[in-house]
Amino acid sequence: xxxxxxxxxxxxxxxxxxxxxxxxxxxxxxxxxxxxxxxxxxxxxxxxxxxxxxxxxxxxxxxxxxxxxxxxxxxxxxxxxxxxxxxxxxxxxxxxxxxxxxxxxxxxxxxxxxxxxxxxxxxxxxxxxxxxxxxxxxxxxxxxxxxxxxxxxxxxxxxxxxxxxxxxxxxxxxxxxxxxxxxxxxxxxxxxxxxxxxxxxxxxxxxxxxxxxxxxxxxxxxxxxxxxxxxxxxxxxxxxxxxxxxxxxxxxxxxxxxxxxxxxxxxxxxxxxxxxxxxxxxxxxxxxxxxxxxxxxxxxxxxxxxxxxxxxxxxxxxxxxxxxxxxxxxxxxxxxxxxxxxxxxxxxxxxxxxxxxxxxxxxxxxxxxxxxxxxxxxxxxxxxxxxxxxxxxxxxxxxxxxxxxxxxxxxxxxxxxxxxxxxxxxxxxxxxxxxxxxxxxxxxxxxxxxxxxxxxxxxxxxxxxxxxxxxxxxxxxxxxxxxxxxxxxxxxxxxxxxxxxxxxx
Amino acid sequence: xxxxxxxxxxxxxxxxxxxxxxxxxxxxxxxxxxxxxxxxxxxxxxxxxxxxxxxxxxxxxxxxxxxxxxxxxxxxxxxxxxxxxxxxxxxxxxxxxxxxxxxxxxxxxxxxxxxxxxxxxxxxxxxxxxxxxxxxxxxxxxxxxxxxxxxxxxxxxxx
Numbered sequence: 001x002x003x004x005x006x007x008x009x010x011x012x013x014x015x016x017x018x019x020x021x022x023x024x025x026x027x028x029x030x031x032x033x034x035x036x037x038x039x040x041x042x043x044x045x046x047x048x049x050x051x052x053x054x055x056x057x058x059x060x061x062x063x064x065x066x067x068x069x070x071x072x073x074x075x076x077x078x079x080x081x082x083x084x085x086x087x088x089x090x091x092x093x094x095x096x097x098x099x100x101x102x103x104x105x106x107x108x109x110x111x112x113x114x115x116x117x118x119x120x121x122x123x124x125x126x127x128x129x130x131x132x133x134x135x136x137x138x139x140x141x142x143x144x145x146x147x148x149x150x151x152x153x154x155x156x157x158x159x160x161x162x163x164x165x166x167x168x169x170x171x172x173x174x175x176x177x178x179x180x181x182x183x184x185x186x187x188x189x190x191x192x193x194x195x196x197x198x199x200x201x202x203x204x205x206x207x208x209x210x211x212x213x214x215x216x217x218x219x220x221x222x223x224x225x226x227x228x229x230x231x232x233x234x235x236x237x238x239x240x241x242x243x244x245x246x247x248x249x250x251x252x253x254x255x256x257x258x259x260x261x262x263x264x265x266x267x268x269x270x271x272x273x274x275x276x277x278x279x280x281x282x283x284x285x286x287x288x289x290x291x292x293x294x295x296x297x298x299x300x301x302x303x304x305x306x307x308x309x310x311x312x313x314x315x316x317x318x319x320x321x322x323x324x325x326x327x328x329x330x331x332x333x334x335x336x337x338x339x340x341x342x343x344x345x346x347x348x349x350x351x352x353x354x355x356x357x358x359x360x361x362x363x364x365x366x367x368x369x370x371x372x373x374x375x376x377x378x379x380x381x382x383x384x385x386x387x388x389x390x391x392x393x394x395x396x397x398x399x400x401x402x403x404x405x406x407x408x409x410x411x412x413x414x415x416x417x418x419x420x421x422x423x424x425x426x427x428x429x430x431x432x433x434x435x436x437x438x439x440x441x442x443x444x445x446x447x448x449x450x451x452x453x454x455x456x457x458x459x460x461x462x463x464x465x466x467x468x469x470x471x472x473x474x475x476x477x478x479x480x481x482x483x484x485x486x487x488x489x490x491x492x493x494x495x496x497x498x499x500x501x502x503x504x505x
Numbered sequence: 506x507x508x509x510x511x512x513x514x515x516x517x518x519x520x521x522x523x524x525x526x527x528x529x530x531x532x533x534x535x536x537x538x539x540x541x542x543x544x545x546x547x548x549x550x551x552x553x554x555x556x557x558x559x560x561x562x563x564x565x566x567x568x569x570x571x572x573x574x575x576x577x578x579x580x581x582x583x584x585x586x587x588x589x590x591x592x593x594x595x596x597x598x599x600x601x602x603x604x605x606x607x608x609x610x611x612x613x614x615x616x617x618x619x620x621x622x623x624x625x626x627x628x629x630x631x632x633x634x635x636x637x638x639x640x641x642x643x644x645x646x647x648x649x650x651x652x653x654x655x656x657x658x659x660x661x662x663x664x
Contacts, residue, residue, distance in 0.1 A: 041653070162558055162562050166523065166558045169554055185540045187536075188533060215595065218592045218594070219588060221626075384628045392645060396649055396655065405607055409603065412600070412603050421522075
């Protein structure tokens with residue numbers, strides 16, 4: 001531990017690390033760059049450093065880039081990373097209310113908490129979480145994603161229930177486009193090579209949120225902040241997540257676990273924790289209109305995937321996320337091996353990674369607090385300047401996700417569809433939730449059937465974990481329907497009582 | 506159904522959008538039987554669900570119009586504000602920008618798109634237009650072009 005501290009807190013190392021964190025936050029803000037590309041871009045420079053310092057710097061970059069993604073999501077409705085896609089709905093709604101500073105503060109402390117909890121998990125619970133991540137087979141993945149899908153009812157509410165389901169069907173159908181990963185069948189590609197890989201997640205998110213928002217701004221005029229000024233302050237927002245402590249902790253735990261489960265990723269973690277926040281809220285109808293928990297949940301979760309993703313990568317050599325796969329490449333490039341080599345023979349490297357993660361959290365807090373009030377001023381810039389600027393940024397952002405011109409076409413088309421959907425009360429969150437979870441549902445449904453045969457029980461209820469997840473899915477579905485039914489009855493009864501009072505008067 | 510009813514209700518996005526989706530879902534579901542046995546389950550199931558839901562939404566919309574108020578959608582929420590001229594200008598310019606980017610690369614269409622959009626939004630100060638255009642293009646070139654080396658120039662303008 002002391003050896004790691006002496007390497008990381010050497011003055012030159014400190015300056016390097018702080019510079020890397022600043023750079024990573026900027027890269028995270030830029031749509032289409034994200035943590036994976038940030039790590040890949042800076043990795044060659046770290047090869048001149050000692051392994052402890054190099055890997056520590058990469059972890060700090062990873063964590064800071066994820067935080068950076070929330071800044072553009074909150075201010076411009078353009079998510080910098082797929083993990084911050086779920087932040088757009090409520091973060092941008094707060095910016096529209098003039099509370100951009102507060103929203104940035106909420107995102108800052110939630111991200112910091114998520115990163116910190118994931119560092120604790122990495123330090124103390126690595127073997128336990130690694131064992132948990134190995135318990136996931138096709139049936140468990142299937143039920144986990146189904147559990148996530150049951151939240152669509154809560155996200156949309158009773159009034160828009162059919163529209164919410166239609167939006168999720170659109171999301172599901174969009175996810176079906178491309179080569180089926182199990183059978184290799186080309187579905188809905190219409191002979192176009194562009195469609196063979198399916199739609200890019202970030203291009204869709206940019207289109208649904210940013211491009212549609214530009215069209216709305218062009219129609220309604222004015223700046224992002226509808227009140228014409230920034231009222232909420234960062235300091236005010238920093239304490240908010242601790243008023244929703246349960247949501248904060250639960251979201252961070254979801255982030256750690258989703259980060260550790262291979263091939264789930266931070267966008268699913270963000271949406272899943274968001275949906276859990278909606279499910280547990282007393283007034284779920286606040287979500288999408290600037291609910292504080294709508295920022296806390298995805299931001300705590302996406303930063304918590306950092307430590308979570310590193311657990312199976314460093315213990316078993318199985319990367320939980322795309323970024324940890326690149327990190328794992330760096331581990332091998334330093335001549336280290338996951339497992340005993342890091343945890344016993346080179347334990348200093350392991351401690352350096354954990355300390356760097358904690359250090360990045362501290363730096364994010366400092367840098368974010370210093371810059372957020374200034375960043376928030378973007379929301380009062382006139383729409384006449386923002387409309388062309390955001391359009392140019394989202395064009396580049398969607399292109400840069402895979403250097404594909406086709407992604408710009410997708411973003412513009414989704415922008416038009418998103419504009420129509422928003423105007424007519426269709427939930428874009430439901431569309432994206434279904435798009436993120438659909439491949440997990442379908443692939444694992446087919447895999448489970450291939451392993452277990454046609455019978456339902458051996459295919460889908462083959463372990464205590466899959467049974468538990470299936471029960472949770474069922475309970476969640478029943479609870480959502482019951483709550484909506486109960487709520488509507490109460491509302492009708494309330495209306496009737498109000499009417500009778502008026503008549504008596 | 507009288508002509509006014511069709512004009513005021515049917516030809517509105519709240520009806521046309523589910524109608525378009527209804528047609529699309531029928532088409533997509535009809536394609537599904539041609540896929541591999543294991544690859545057709547979800548397209549069939551989800552597509553059929555889409556057909557059912559969009560039909561229900563259209564039905565709900567028609568019933569709501571028959572009973573309801575003209576300023577409300579079927580779900581009881583207020584109708585959105587009408588589409589203004591500035592929207593159509595921005596929409597047209599965005600499509601033009603897209604076509605430009607796809608054919609001659611990024612910078613020249615962007616240099617035309619930014620001032621044109623600002624003019625369409627009502628900005629009349631030449632200095633504001635010039636500074637905004639220059640600032641956006643310089644930042645994009647420095648960050649994405651020089652630093653991240655994103656190949657924004659395409660096709661015959663070069664890479």
